[in-house]
Amino acid sequence: MKFIPEVDSLLDSYLQNRDKEVLEIQDCLKKHNLRQIESIAHKLKGSAGSYGFEELSAVGASMEIAASNCVPSEVEKSLSEMTGLLTRVRQFIAEQRKR
Amino acid sequence: MSSSALKKIAFVEDDADLREIMTMSLSAIGGFALLACESGKQALEKIPGFVPDMIILDVMMPQMDGPTTFRELRRITSLENIPIVFMTAKVQPGEVASYLSLGAIDVISKPFDPMKLPEVLRKIWEKVQL
Numbered sequence: 001m002k003f004i005p006e007v008d009s010l011l012d013s014y015l016q017n018r019d020k021e022v023l024e025i026q027d028c029l030k031k032h033n034l035r036q037i038e039s040i041a042h043k044l045k046g047s048a049g050s051y052g053f054e055e056l057s058a059v060g061a062s063m064e065i066a067a068s069n070c071v072p073s074e075v076e077k078s079l080s081e082m083t084g085l086l087t088r089v090r091q092f093i094a095e096q097r098k099r
Numbered sequence: 100m101s102s103s104a105l106k107k108i109a110f111v112e113d114d115a116d117l118r119e120i121m122t123m124s125l126s127a128i129g130g131f132a133l134l135a136c137e138s139g140k141q142a143l144e145k146i147p148g149f150v151p152d153m154i155i156l157d158v159m160m161p162q163m164d165g166p167t168t169f170r171e172l173r174r175i176t177s178l179e180n181i182p183i184v185f186m187t188a189k190v191q192p193g194e195v196a197s198y199l200s201l202g203a204i205d206v207i208s209k210p211f212d213p214m215k216l217p218e219v220l221r222k223i224w225e226k227v228q229l
Contacts, residue, residue: 006128007213010119017116042159046188047116049210057210 001089002052003096011093014051018044018086025063025079029072037075038067044082056085103152105224109134110155111142111168112186117157120213129217139163139171147175153224154178155207158187158198169201182227184220186211 021040028037044060059081066074108131112118118135125131134149136142140163146154154172158165165185172178185198188209195206205223207216 004214007120007123010116010123013119014116042188043114043117046209047114047120050117050120050213051210054210 001055001092003093004052007051008093008097011051014047015086015090015093018048018056018082022079022083022086025075025082029075029079032072034067034070034072034075038064041067041078053085053089056082056089059085105131105152105221107132107134107149107151108153108155108220109136109142109146109149109151110157110186111136111139111160111165112155112157113137113160114157117209121155121216124211124213124216125220128214129220131217139165139168142168143171143175146172147177150177151181153220154181154183155220156183156185156203158185158189158194166198166201169203173202182224184223 021044025037025040028034041060041063045057045064048054048056048060059078063075063078063082066078108125110121110125110133112121112135118137122133122135126133134145134151136145139160156165156168160168169183172183182204183202184205184207185203186207186209187194190206190208198206204227207219
């Protein structure tokens, strides 16, 4: 996890959008819309690391593969990792901002 | 092709969060004049009036993907020689080769380091000038 001061002003919005995606992925799982999840995960893979969150990019990559292979249980596992990481990322950012 | 410094960049990216960070990286850090487009269709409408030094294209986009946008941009006379770089989270060797065979001058992988992206593009630009 990396804090990039120049990116700080974009972080809150970025994380809020990920919160919305968590809800969207949950909804897609209920509807068995794995294709949409694959698209969301692909974007997560591409964007998170650019904001300094490589672990979140890795989760996006895992989720993309799981959705592509039509394995909902693996998508759920990645989603759980994503929500946990979002909490950790927020804690990390809060700590960095105190410095 | 101009031998001047890289100054104007147009990029096409459907992900709003990536457009935000690319704008920060290329404008605030890189100091480039920028045109951000959210789709291939918008790129075809706006880029001819901007006439950039370089174009960056996302590969996976709905409706019109990066390679299709590439071919359509190349049909516009004023843009036919503008260097185009693909940016993608899919960087398997075969895919990179296919983008280069289209005529792209380079392929940048996502995620990217926003602090280093301007320098990466300047190096690509210098390579094109040789």
